[in-house]
Amino acid sequence: MSKAFPIPSPADWRAEAEKALKGKPLEGLVHLDADHLTIRPLYARANATEAVFAPRASDADGRAWDLRTQVEGDDPEAVNAAVMADLEGGAASVILSGAVLADSEPLGRALEGVALELAPVALDAGLDGPDAANALAVVAKGSPRAKLRFHMDPLTAFAATGGSPRTIEEHLSLAANTAARHAGAYPDATFFLATGRAAHEAGASAGQELGFAVASAVALLNAAVEAGLPIERALAGTVLGVSVDAEYFDSLAKVRALRLIWRSICAAHGHDVPAVIEARSSRRMLAAKDPWPNLLRLTAAGFAGAVGGADAVVLDGFSRAQGRPDAFARRQARNTQLILMEEAHLGRVADPAAGSWFLDHRTRDLAEAGWAEFRRIEREGGLVASLRGGALQQRILAARTTGKQKLADGAVHLVGVTKFVDADVRSVSVEAAPASALAANGDRCPPLTPLRWSEAFEGDAA
Incomplete structure (x- = not known):
């Protein structure tokens, strides 16, 4: 006959905790995060919030999430070889960036042999997003069911570089009109990427990143409706982006929180459109001097994206902080996801975090922090006005300073x-990458300059 284990009460836990602390105050176990949210040492039924269920829409019995790789390059043949290697090696889709996006002719050569109806192709073209989208639409001509992911995202480029060739309103309008032009020909395409990546990479808190992403989505939706795109099609054509890092509990809660916030956005527009979330690994967490431990950080980020319910997960090469990842680094990024998917079976449960008192509480806290930041941005006139005025940048700078101080203090x-720290670091190889072009003077804002947390400790690292 089995014996039931006793269920300790909060008072039982408190007595044991006070004994372990040896006279130190129990309040020392309570922490505030960068959003000034309280993180308690114990979550139980007594302090539980309403349960959260935020699963991805895809079928957990199949390939639960889209294993997406990033291929960068200027030579079409080299890019094609990399794309085919990734797809044949287990990737389901790719993101392209580089000079191959400049025109349909080099892009067509880069995508030679790719079945666009089966393998989604996404773009990372910054302020040149509409031109790249037009090029991809030409390449896909004759394939109306092509799964094109245009990922037009002028606001991230504007915020990160601090400028744009035209006014940012013109760039938004151009992206929206490009989406409206291709919507009929490609019913399975998505048009926009609304992400807080620029904020995250500049040191933002989770709430600030989520607020930026949602404010970006609203700006893109407004531009799309003005361009004549029906709101339901605009909602369905928007992919949400979120950064995931080695802090996997917060990262997976952030993915779930974004899904909750999107429900509110859709409800405000009178529709129920499931969120499509692309989780990309953080670059601010990567080290340059010794890149090998980045493999651990990237595995944790991939775990967070998968368990958090992202629809697509993109992991950087572990050598990214030193330069453009080579074939070996891309293979490691791809295989990390394959192990998480096919050996760890992380996608077999619809929402693994559901029912955890801590993770449900943290999900709601981050959703509320993101919503509060979004409303703050809206009160400042929207994302464009907030960026131009520098108010959002000042808040992110405060979070960045706090993060750096915590590292400095240990x-x-x-x-x-x-x-x-490894005293004998093995070298890695990277591919040469062209220098980033500076934005022209059509519009300006204080830039959200990216950082890496490890920079202050690396000296003359690459």
């Missing part, structure tokens, strides 16, 4: 950088 550590 409150948090980076494996291989501030703790467990």
